[in-house]
Amino acid sequence: xxxxxxxxxxxxxxxxxxxxxxxSVTHASTLLFEKADDLYNGNHRIYGRHxxxxxxxxxxxFCALEDGAGCTLTPSGLAANALSIxxxxxxxxxxxxxxxxxxxxxxxxxxxxxxxxxxxxxxxxRLGKDIESLIRDNTSCLILESPGSLTLEIQxxxxxxxxxxxxxxxxIVDNTWSAxxxxxxxxxxxxxxxxxxxxxxxxxSDVLFxxxxxxxxxxxxxxxxxxxxxxxxxxxxxxxxxLRGFRTITTRFERQEKTALTLAQWLQSHAKVDEVxxxxxxxxxxxxxWKRDFTGSACLFSVVLKPCSQAQVLKFxxxxxxxxxxxxxxxxxxxxxxxxxxxxxxxxxxFAGPLIRxxxxxxxxxxxxxxxxxxxxxxxxxxxxx
Ligand SMILES: Cc1ncc(COP(=O)(O)O)c(C=O)c1O
Numbered sequence: 001x002x003x004x005x006x007x008x009x010x011x012x013x014x015x016x017x018x019x020x021x022x023x024s025v026t027h028a029s030t031l032l033f034e035k036a037d038d039l040y041n042g043n044h045r046i047y048g049r050h051x052x053x054x055x056x057x058x059x060x061x062f063c064a065l066e067d068g069a070g071c072t073l074t075p076s077g078l079a080a081n082a083l084s085i086x087x088x089x090x091x092x093x094x095x096x097x098x099x100x101x102x103x104x105x106x107x108x109x110x111x112x113x114x115x116x117x118x119x120x121x122x123x124x125x126r127l128g129k130d131i132e133s134l135i136r137d138n139t140s141c142l143i144l145e146s147p148g149s150l151t152l153e154i155q156x157x158x159x160x161x162x163x164x165x166x167x168x169x170x171x172i173v174d175n176t177w178s179a180x181x182x183x184x185x186x187x188x189x190x191x192x193x194x195x196x197x198x199x200x201x202x203x204x205s206d207v208l209f210x211x212x213x214x215x216x217x218x219x220x221x222x223x224x225x226x227x228x229x230x231x232x233x234x235x236x237x238x239x240x241x242x243l244r245g246f247r248t249i250t251t252r253f254e255r256q257e258k259t260a261l262t263l264a265q266w267l268q269s270h271a272k273v274d275e276v277x278x279x280x281x282x283x284x285x286x287x288x289x290w291k292r293d294f295t296g297s298a299c300l301f302s303v304v305l306k307p308c309s310q311a312q313v314l315k316f317x318x319x320x321x322x323x324x325x326x327x328x329x330x331x332x333x334x335x336x337x338x339x340x341x342x343x344x345x346x347x348x349x350x351f352a353g354p355l356i357r358x359x360x361x362x363x364x365x366x367x368x369x370x371x372x373x374x375x376x377x378x379x380x381x382x383x384x385x386x
Contacts, residue, residue: 003065003181004250010064011057011243023057023243025236049233058211058243065180065246066193068213070220072227073234077196080210081105081174082112084192085141087226088170091117093140098155099347100125100148102174106344109143124347126286128156132163139167144190145174146183147286150339150357151348152277152302154286157293161189170219179330181253182296186215192223199330201245203252209234209242252332252362256299259360263369264301272376274352275304299360300329302339306381307353313338317356319378322363322371329359334368 013019029048033039039046051059051073059071074080081102089095097109099122109120123134125148142164146155157173164171172192173185179200185193195201197209214220264278276283278301279290290297305313317325323336339355360368 006064007061007246007249010246011061022240023054025054025240026052027236028052049228049231051233052236052239054236054239054243055234058239061243061246062180062195062211062213066175066184066186066213068186068193068215068220069217070214070224072212072214072220072223073239074210074212074227074232075234076208077176077194077198077210078102078104078108079232080194080196080212081143081172082108083227083230083232084172084194084212084223085109085113085143086230087223088141088172088192089113089116089118090140092138093117094119094121094136094138095141095143096121096123096131096134096139097143098125098145098148099123099345100151100153101143101145102149102176103342103344105143105145105174122346125151125153125155127160129159129163131160132167135163135167135169139169142169142171143174144171144185145177146185147177147279147290150302150343150355151345152279152284154279154284154289154293156289157185157188157190165189176330177298177300178294178296179249179253179298181250182257182298183294186213188293191215191219197242197245199328200249200253201242201330203245203249203331205328205331205333207238207241209238253298255362256330256360257297259365259368260299260301260358261297262365263358263360263372264303266369267303267372270376272306272308272379272381273303274306277302277304300357302355302357304351304355305353305379308379308381310338310340310354312379312381313354313356316375316379320371320375322368323358323375331359332362334361334363335359 013023062071097120144155161171171190173190175185175193176196176199193213195211197211212223261280264276267273268276280297323334326335337357339357
């Protein structure tokens with residue numbers, strides 16, 4: 001079954017007489033039982049933190065998306081990343097984290113995990129099978145994100161997973177960029193896929209949400225237990241909104257994917273642009289791996305401008321009419337940021353010029369192109385490079 005068909009049907013109530021199309025939303029902290037014995041015995045929900053009908057429907061949708069055996073919902077994408085790691089480490093462990101992982105994941109590892117005696121080592125995202133040389137006896141997890149945040153390196157997941165499996169290490173992949181629609185880490189051998197559903201599944205930049213999908217029931221139970229111990233829960237209204245995002249995501253995604261690729265191709269030959277970082281371009285260093293492992297691209301890519309000062313970059317961004325300045329992607333609106341103030345890498349030579357990230361929304365592509373064109377026209381490359 002194609003994803004668009006699946007997402008029109010998954011997680012819907014069984015039809016009876018006059019059944020609503022969508023699952024109902026119930027608000028509850030306390031759940032009541034007719035029989036006292038049911039408070040402690042039986043395999044049912046006993047408290048609001050354990051979810052509701054709409055949470056179950058959403059978990060079913062995420063499992064269908066990623067071919068997973070179980071799903072845990074979290075209050076944000078960052079929480080999904082942090083929780084998936086926390087569930088799989090203990091004091092004294094060493095974890096390997098891709099150098100191009102989402103910045104706040106790095107902060108979680110460096111500032112939080114370290115307090116519990118978990119050591120983080122960052123590896124170059126293009127290391128591939130050579131990651132074997134970094135594995136230690138106490139390595140417990142590999143944390144990947146493909147393409148990487150801001151710099152869009154594609155990782156050789158099958159090669160990395162082969163090494164991880166041999167060493168008995170859990171592989172966790174942040175799959176937010178692809179929305180799970182054009183990349184399936186679990187089918188390539190990874191153990192856990194993580195989503196910031198805040199992006200495409202919200203689709204309207206108004207809900208923070210995350211999901212952790214595990215390949216096996218055992219792993220899913222481990223993640224679920226950690227979530228329960230931490231006392232996390234998500235609101236039924238937010239779960240409903242994210243499930244609603246599933247119904248339209250394939251159409252929105254395809255449109256945004258096409259806009260991004262068209263703009264990326266056009267920007268490649270623009271006089272003010274040094275390099276476009278988009279894995280579907282044949283010039284991308286990891287294009288062959290992308291072609292082998294992905295079935296498409298997404299709304300998000302980066303551009304290296306020809307060398308110019310920070311003041312010029314800010315002038316360019318401020319001149320844009322339709323690309324709003326803000327963090328995130330996958331919403332209906334186009335966004336743009338300059339990346340250099342947040343770009344933190346342990347293994348990188350940097351770029352020839354300033355790095356800009358572009359997230360394409362649902363606006364008309366001609367308007368978006370004209371906006372970038374007039375913005376780039378304001379950019380003076382002659383200005384002293386800061
Ligand atoms: C790749 C990736 N993972 C995780 C997150 C975090 O998601 P959230 O904003 O829901 O915490 C982001 C947010 O930008 C992201 O880009």
